[in-house]
Amino acid sequence: MTESTVAAEQGVCFQLKTSFLPCTTLQLLRYDLDELAAQLNASVQRAPTFFIGSPIVLDLESVKNLGNLDFNRIKQIIIANNMVPIGIRGGTEAQSMAAANAGMPTLILSKATAQSAASTAKTSTPAKPATPALPTKLITTPIRSGMQIYAKDSDLIVMSSVSAGAELLADGHIHIYGTLRGRALAGVQGNTDARIFCRSLEAELVAIAGYYLMKEDIQDTCKQAEMVQVYFENEQVKIAAL
Amino acid sequence: MAKIIVVTSGKGGVGKTTTSASLSVGLATRGFKTAVIDFDIGLRNLDLIMGVERRVVYDFVNVIRGESTLNQALIRDKHHKELCILPASQTRDKDALTEEGVAAVLEELGKSFDYIVCDSPAGIERGAQLAMYFADIAIVVTNPEVSSVRDSDRMLGLLSSKTKRAEEGRAPISEHLLLTRYCPKRVSNGDMLSLSDVNEILAIPLLGVIPESPAVLRASNSGVPVIDDTESDAGQAYADAVARLLGEDVPFRFLEEKPHWIKRLFSFKERETV
Numbered sequence: 001m002t003e004s005t006v007a008a009e010q011g012v013c014f015q016l017k018t019s020f021l022p023c024t025t026l027q028l029l030r031y032d033l034d035e036l037a038a039q040l041n042a043s044v045q046r047a048p049t050f051f052i053g054s055p056i057v058l059d060l061e062s063v064k065n066l067g068n069l070d071f072n073r074i075k076q077i078i079i080a081n082n083m084v085p086i087g088i089r090g091g092t093e094a095q096s097m098a099a100a101n102a103g104m105p106t107l108i109l110s111k112a113t114a115q116s117a118a119s120t121a122k123t124s125t126p127a128k129p130a131t132p133a134l135p136t137k138l139i140t141t142p143i144r145s146g147m148q149i150y151a152k153d154s155d156l157i158v159m160s161s162v163s164a165g166a167e168l169l170a171d172g173h174i175h176i177y178g179t180l181r182g183r184a185l186a187g188v189q190g191n192t193d194a195r196i197f198c199r200s201l202e203a204e205l206v207a208i209a210g211y212y213l214m215k216e217d218i219q220d221t222c223k224q225a226e227m228v229q230v231y232f233e234n235e236q237v238k239i240a241a242l
Numbered sequence: 243m244a245k246i247i248v249v250t251s252g253k254g255g256v257g258k259t260t261t262s263a264s265l266s267v268g269l270a271t272r273g274f275k276t277a278v279i280d281f282d283i284g285l286r287n288l289d290l291i292m293g294v295e296r297r298v299v300y301d302f303v304n305v306i307r308g309e310s311t312l313n314q315a316l317i318r319d320k321h322h323k324e325l326c327i328l329p330a331s332q333t334r335d336k337d338a339l340t341e342e343g344v345a346a347v348l349e350e351l352g353k354s355f356d357y358i359v360c361d362s363p364a365g366i367e368r369g370a371q372l373a374m375y376f377a378d379i380a381i382v383v384t385n386p387e388v389s390s391v392r393d394s395d396r397m398l399g400l401l402s403s404k405t406k407r408a409e410e411g412r413a414p415i416s417e418h419l420l421l422t423r424y425c426p427k428r429v430s431n432g433d434m435l436s437l438s439d440v441n442e443i444l445a446i447p448l449l450g451v452i453p454e455s456p457a458v459l460r461a462s463n464s465g466v467p468v469i470d471d472t473e474s475d476a477g478q479a480y481a482d483a484v485a486r487l488l489g490e491d492v493p494f495r496f497l498e499e500k501p502h503w504i505k506r507l508f509s510f511k512e513r514e515t516v
Binding site for chain 2: 141147160165
């Protein structure tokens with residue numbers, strides 16, 4: 001029985017838990033809503049699926065002195081681009097009241113969470129707090145078949161080729177300045193931002209935070225001689241030329 | 243102190259024993275006192291390849307267990323006075339080998355020999371591990387074929403981690419590639435991996451390329467190491483390899499197809515008209 005089921009059984013209605021939820025801040029720099037609509041749309045088009053469902057905090061610091069703003073329209077513009085406006089910050093008292101009426105209350109973010117809100121990382125699940133980073137592990141000798149290298153709490157750089165049957169694991173990114181013929185698993189502790197970079201991808205398997213692609217899937221996506229990066233986006237492992 | 247050379251591969255049947263035999267004969271011919279040891283306990287072949295199978299009384303395991311002295315077990319080669327062979331046991335198996343026992347034998351040999359060649363068995367088990375554990379030089383025998391290349395690659399990984407030099411943090415074992423059973427014709431029509439394909443994956447200095455040759459089978463059957471067949475291509479390739487091991491700069495032969503006599507005729511005519 002989980003803690004929450006026990007609590008519910010005893011008649012407890014809720015639990016308050018601290019989660020770290022990175023969200024995107026939209027800093028309003030110029031008050032021109034037609035332009036805002038057009039420019040925001042163009043931005044989102046560049047990576048359409050990336051922003052879907054993103055929680056957005058509207059930052060009014062730069063337009064503080066402009067008095068009343070049409071918050072209803074701003075909210076509509078954000079929603080039209082498939083993002084979720086959750087509130088505002090940095091506005092005057094009058095602006096805060098007007099925004100609240102439009103359904104965008106003022107968020108009081110403590111220093112710690114303000115910093116994480118300002119980050120542009122996007123996940124739909126609570127991200128783990130960053131583990132202390134150790135200096136990057138650097139290997140210059142060839143990685144032979146049967147070898148297994150694990151870079152705990154750090155990135156991994158390999159300056160030679162990785163033979164078939166070898167395995168590279170890292171909590172952070174993996175860089176291979178050679179040919180990858182074996183397996184590379186980045187972000188093994190759950191870091192979906194980890195990426196794999198290599199000069200030539202002939203891998204048996206690549207994985208990021210547990211999501212993997214096998215050799216057959218890789219071959220369709222890229223030519224062998226290209227320099228590529230492997231990254232995780234929208235629940236999928238993707239490969240792109242560098 | 244003697245230099246210990248291990249001839250290993252991972253894959254079976256690629257030419258380790260053939261190479262150990264020819265290599266040790268080649269070194270002895272150059273005047274170096276050489277001992278060659280068969281580490282394949284239970285499946286001994288070195289004695290057959292060297293033609294001394296009828297003279298085996300005591301073996302490597304007897305020496306380790308103190309049942310005989312090293313001198314009683316060593317067989318002096320009749321054709322090369324600088325060469326001695328230490329055969330393996332046929333009745334026991336690899337569990338009879340111990341690290342201390344092997345260390346003691348190598349130390350005793352080291353006092354009177356210049357080179358000790360260890361003929362490793364196939365695989366990565368105890369026999370192969372002990373054969374490479376004390377080595378200074380490793381010759382990785384590889385066929386230009388995918389499974390052999392992968393096994394050799396694995397072996398290289400073990401050489402850089404599971405040997406005395408690696409564990410003590412000393413200078414690493416000097417690794418060399420010996421590509422055996424090479425057939426230039428099959429390489430040019432794409433059936434066989436080329437030297438550059440193998441080099442790309444293994445990336446270690448090349449000691450020699452031994453061509454596929456009927457002379458090798460003749461040599462094993464007659465108990466004379468192929469390097470003594472000086473007319474054969476394989477024999478000459480082994481002699482070149484020994485020279486390179488001793489530091490000489492010898493160009494690689496037997497890498498190209500021998501052109502058919504008709505082709506040579508036409509190329510002669512072409513040169514005339516030009």
